Ligand SMILES: NC(=O)c1ccc[n+]([C@@H]2O[C@H](COP(=O)([O-])OP(=O)(O)OC[C@H]3O[C@@H](n4cnc5c(N)ncnc54)[C@H](O)[C@@H]3O)[C@@H](O)[C@H]2O)c1
């Protein structure tokens with residue numbers, strides 16, 4: 001009689017619904033991403049990580065892992081050459097959290113606009129890196145009437161310069177938001193892309209957002225740069241973040257821009273589908289019926305203007321100030337807060353009932369809210 005050997009999966013315990021989604025494929029074990037080590041993966045067939053596990057020879061050399069899935073987008077923690085050279089299958093959920101990040105950036109900017117009393121539609125936005133996140137941010141910013149300057153040399157080389165500007169030009173925008181990967185080599189490497197020389201081009205009226213990766217902006221140089229506002233979701237040396245940058249930032253958060261419920265679930269689902277096909281197993285999607293219901297509708301009444309109405313709606317979907325407060329006075333809470341991050345939903349899941357303000361209706365529609373009655 002042939003004995004069926006059950007496959008073993010080790011999954012970062014921050015992957016939502018790990019057991020529910022992957023359970024039928026084998027024995028599921030979970031560990032915090034930072035605790036996944038060579039000993040833990042020795043006997044594992046499929047390793048599924050987020051961003052906190054360094055996946056390289058040191059981790060995998062003594063293991064039988066043949067499949068590595070990443071339910072996030074950044075690749076700076078994965079030695080892809082090693083995986084390819086050792087014939088290990090690798091898949092990452094590219095694009096899974098792009099909408100979450102784009103929504104986070106727009107929300108942060110509307111919060112700033114309301115607190116500083118300016119009209120966002122009068123501002124220009126320089127988007128550095130126009131991939132999954134950058135494209136969605138561009139579309140949402142355009143919906144608000146914001147003029148965008150797009151910088152993406154790798155795309156410009158492939159597609160032609162039309163529609164793109166160089167970095168120095170993009171850095172002239174009122175607001176600059178960085179959305180490149182963190183890379184350390186090649187013609188377009190991004191490590192300290194925004195260095196002291198580039199920061200010296202900025203003036204005290206500009207706003208700089210980093211929801212991409214710590215290290216793309218030179219943090220030491222940033223600390224010497226006076227700006228209207230710094231919005232910091234990604235940091236050098238996470239989770240040991242720089243208290244001075246906290247103090248200097250208008251809004252801080254513990255690397256959660258991509259942490260909407262839908263984004264996390266999309267990451268898990270994309271890896272699950274890939275693993276099913278790698279193991280030639282049929283997909284089971286019945287777990288989707290167990291997901292939480294859509295949040296209740298938001299009603300906007302008598303908004304003074306479209307920006308105030310939009311701000312009201314955004315705050316009902318997600319109080320991003322809570323993310324700030326969670327670490328501002330207690331930076332050691334960085335990792336704990338993001339690991340137990342409160343659920344919030346993306347705008348396309350949210351019903352909104354608006355009265356009278358046609359412009360607000362139109363903008364909410366362009367931002368993919370569900371307008372009712
Ligand atoms: N804060 C978060 O929670 C969060 C969530 C998702 C992604 N991220 C980070 O954001 C990055 C972007 O995500 P994405 O899904 O848009 O990735 P993507 O690969 O779809 O897009 C990245 C874009 O950056 C461009 N690029 C590369 N080098 C560049 C350079 N030197 N200058 C300008 N552009 C350059 C690429 O050509 C590409 O178009 C990820 O690599 C990840 O590190 C952070």
Ligand SMILES: O=C(O)[C@H](O)[C@H](O)COP(=O)(O)O
Nearest residue numbers: 050051052072073074258259
């Ligand atoms: O790279 C990404 O996709 C994002 O930065 C993502 O939010 C990181 O996820 P983490 O494992 O750190 O929660």
